[in-house]
Amino acid sequence: MPDSPTSTRDRSRLKHSRRALAHSVSPAAWRSTLEFRRADPTVAIAVRVGLAGAIVLVAGGLLGRTEIAGFAALGSLAAAFLRYEPYPRLARKLAGVAGLIVAYTAFGAALGVAGAPVWTQVVLVSAGAGIAYWLTLVFGITGPGPVVMIFAAAGAAGFADTWADAASAAGAAALGGLVGWAVAMAPALSHPHSPSRVAVARALAAVSATEQQGDQAVAAARALITRARETIALTPQRRVDEHVHELIALLDAAENALCGRESGLSRQDDFARLEAELRKVRSDIRTPRTPDTPLPVSASSPDYLRAAMDKALWFSASRMAVASLIAGMSAVAVGLDHPLWAILGTIATLQGVNYGHAVQRGIQRLLGNTAGALLAAAVIFADLGYWPLVVIVVACQTAAELTVTRNYALASTFVTAMALLVTSIGHPAGTGIAAARVGDTLVGVVVGVLVAALTIRPDDRHHLTAPEPTEKSAD
Structure with missing residues (x-):
């Protein structure tokens, strides 16, 4: 008796x-996990993130509020x-x-004040992980992801015993957020074209790559050109200048190159040179342009409502919440x-763009957590005091930003x-905290990889080194 199409699909999915x-x-x-990728400029960003952390930690020390400086x-x-x-x-x-x-700091602090049992905390924080992940997907929030929010909730849950503690933790997080916002926005005054320059550099690199990768890379190059035009279109009118x-002239040349038209630029050589120049924090680049090149009049606004209704995003967020619950309960x-x-x-594992990337991130997270836990244990054992800890924390924060787009394990x-170390500032702990971190990470990564494998998309085959044989239906 022939198998039904459903059973055949089930067997294929299981395989x-x-x-x-x-x-x-x-x-x-x-x-x-040992691969080091090429990355966009990161030094300036890393310095800004480190500076923001240094400002609040120094302020916490000078004000004598070291117990909340971590938040x-x-x-x-x-x-x-x-x-x-x-x-x-x-x-x-x-x-x-x-x-x-x-909000997540306040949420975790409320759990701590309420004396919520650990099982209750796991259930509610797991739901919070799904919500935070959904929000990052809907609003296109790139970066560390919901890990920061959940870590803030976990830390606050262990810190707050009274409502005064909760208010202090949330207030400290708010002040830190204000400092982080101000430091991140500061370059808008001195280097207003940096986002546009990087967007154009990415577009030029993608167009240049089509010579080796062929037609399959053309669609990606066109998408990056469109993204770069939208980025430029958001330039404030008072900042519109010759640069x-x-x-815009560079994007026109890139588009002409994709269409096979002469642009006055050699795709391979000139694009590579201009891309390198655009990635520098400079504004003295000179390229061929038409004086009356029009500016884009507007950039398309993201359709957040449509994204919020996307079933794929709901599935990803639900998967994140369920996997988090399983990991926490385990x-x-x-x-x-x-x-x-x-x-x-x-969370770190399931943020991978495909299964192969998820596995890579999971392994890198485990290796990195083990090495980082050993480093933290050594520092905690040395009992250096608050100010040396501040220096080490800021150095680690800056180093993390320098390496995150190159190798996630590092x-x-x-x-x-x-x-x-930030946790030890607000809540003194022994070196055993390092072993606890490794054990929890191992559980989380294993659960993340298992859930990712069980929910893998049928068309997700990036991890396969050879074509997967097709399943023959039984006669």
Whole structure:
């Protein structure tokens, strides 16, 4: 008797999930964690994020409020979100990010004050992880993701015993968020064209790459050209100058190159040179342009309502919430001391753009957390005092931003060390906190990879090194 189409699809999906799980323990998956990618300019951004953290930590020390300085540092991490977003949009979105960090800090503090049982905390924080992830998807909030919000909630839940504690933690996060917003927006005064320059550089790189990658890269190049035009269109009118017209001329040349028309620029050589120049913090580039090149009159506004109704985003957020719940409950069941931290490992894993990327992030998170926990344990054991801790935390924060777009394992090392040291500032802990972090991360990553494999899309085959054989239906 022939199998029904449904049973055939089920078998095919199960086989796909099995192959996905096999990939997670394959040598190729673990080798990929050592890859260092080329990245856009990060030094200036890393310095700004480190500066924001330094400001609030120094202020906390001078005011004698070291117990809440860590929450201010978490609020200042708003500066790490939304790299290269046009400044008019950055101002609005970054305020929303800072507000979310404050809201989750207050949420976690309320759980602590209420004396909520650990099982209740896991359920509510897992739901919060799904909501935070959904919001980042709907509003296009790039950067560390909901990990910062959930870590703030977990830290506040362990810190707050009274409503005064809750108010102090939330207030510190709010002040930190304000500092992070101000520091991130400051370059709008001195380098207003930086987001446009980077967007154009990405477009030129994509167009140049089509010579090696062929037609399959053309669509991506066109999308980046469109994104760059929208970024330029958001330039405030008072900031429109000759350099803006030069950037538009470069995009015109890139579009002409895609269409096979002469543009006065050699795609491979000139585009590579101009891309490198655009990635520098300079404004002296000179390129061929038509004097009357028109400016785009407007940029399309994101359709947030349509995104909010997208079933795929609801599925991703629900998957995040369920996986977080499983990870947290598993951590409680095996007796780990900080089960809410297991949720962080799951979030980091499931933020991958596809299954292969999710596995890579999970492995990198585990390796980085282990190295970072050892580093933090050594510092905690040395008992250096508040001010040396501030220097180390700021250094780790800056190093994390320098490496996050190049290798997530290395960045996660610095992030973990920073997180554990910030936690030790507000709530003194022994070196055992490092082992707890590794155990929780292991649970979170394993759950994240399992859930990702079981919910893998049928067309997601980026992790496969060879074409998957087709399933033949039974006669």
